[in-house]
Amino acid sequence: MTRRTQGLVLAFLGALLTRLSLTGEYERFVTTWMRWPLLVTGIGLVVLALPAALGVGGENGDHSDHGDHAHPGEEDDHGHRAPRSAWLLLLPGLVAFVVSPPALGAYLAERRASDAPPPAPTTVFAALPDDVTSDLALEEFLWRAQTDEGATLAGRDVRLTGFVSTDPDGNWYVTRLVIACCAADARPVRVRVGEADAPPRNTWVAVTGTWEKGTGTTRTSAAVLDAGEVTPIDPPEQVYE
């Protein structure tokens, strides 16, 4: 790999990070706080790579003794030659630009379905109003169900949003994926929906209903929401919780 190619490869990777950060697509892959580190890294890589990619400043001065593509026959292990593995640096950009992978969805959630939700934090949950519908994050719903035998959920109308995933027994779930760092550590939080037909997998829905008493009070039992209404919605901007 010549010095100019090395520069191009690095600039391409830098451009990918810059683009993901600016377009907001990075939220499919990593947490929101990574936006600025990605932008800085992307621009940094481009700045670092440009002189090499444009063939500026390498052939004279410090580097005359190593002229890489000028004298291909003289290359050896001590030259500037990059390892073959460096070609792999093109791959993330190709995959991201060509395939443009979507945010993770039902496939991963169903794969990881046996992972239990995290234990409820030892906070005191405020009572929910009993006359209006409360929007709850799925994780909070699960935590409330685990706390005091679900006392704060009993008889309250709640609305949960997420995508549809299923299990082999024919149940369906309103589901979100929680990521701590990047999509590789995504774990599902899901609430089984009762008394409503399943929409197609991976569609985003808002489910309004009430908690089925006694479900989900331990970390290993599934919480159930008896649905009054299931409405399809647009995917939210921030797909992971």
Added chain:
Amino acid sequence: MTTAAPADSPPGPQRPRSRERWLGQPELVAAAILLILLGQSWISPLFDSERLATWCTVFVAVVVQSTPFLLGGVLLSAFIATVLSDRLLARVVPTRNVLAVPAAGIAGIGLPGCECAAVPVASSLIRRGVAPAVALTFLLAAPAVNPAVLVSTAVAFPGQPEMVLARFSASMATAVLVGWFCLWRGERLPLRLPTLAAEHGTGWRGYATAVRHDFIHAGGFLVLGAMLAAGVNTFVPTHIVDTVAGQAVLGILTLAVFAFIVALCSESDAFVAASLTAFSDTAKLVFLVVGPAMDIKLASMEAGQFGRAFAVRFVPVVVITAIGSAVLTGWWLL
């Protein structure tokens, strides 16, 4: 997935090489056809779009998440290679290696980065004359015992502060023990280092060249590791993991293997460990100690940075030491 041949490979390969190719080609093609025929039932579902899309997402995510940390590590390593003076370096690193090993472990607390940052840093420390054992201890300790990791562990295991303590002690013990082991093996470690970045010159231009050089050398192996980790994340059936959860010894070994192949960032692995409720606390600790010390991504990067012969010996030593110290710590603390 194939890596393209380098564009600058010498034109007209020498005769022995070309003969080797002619012998190898039909066999390779035959083997490939055979593999496709035999593995069709396994391969074709991989191209089922949902799985492939998941692989792509996880793969890009791992690379995107790691690149800022890798660049940070490379900036630091190039700094060590080109800017740090020999006198300052000599003053910072204790002269007696037996003591320098635990000192390097403690110094690891100060680098709040992922594993990917530590590899080029350790490499440039060795190139600057720091004893390999000392640099490798730093490499093992830095991703495992820094404050960011300990805080995330505390958050993932609420009400279990002993988990944080156990993780810290077991990881530190692993780093120091492996360091002393390398010191004892000394010259017999087949360590091979890439080009000395410092010879790219001095000043700003030398620094920039060193950064680019180090990034190119480490980056490809990071991508390779990310490809493998994403593959495991997406394709390996999970019920294999679930069936052994209840058994003490098998559970520990399973989570050790799991930590090695999923290659999570050390800042996030505690959340995954906490979700593996079927496993014992000791098994979870093994997951937390093995992961930052050694995983498929790190092994790939270390093979690139220090040579394959070195990685083949270093990787099992680290994994076994990590399992051992985690099990002992778990038995004592959890």
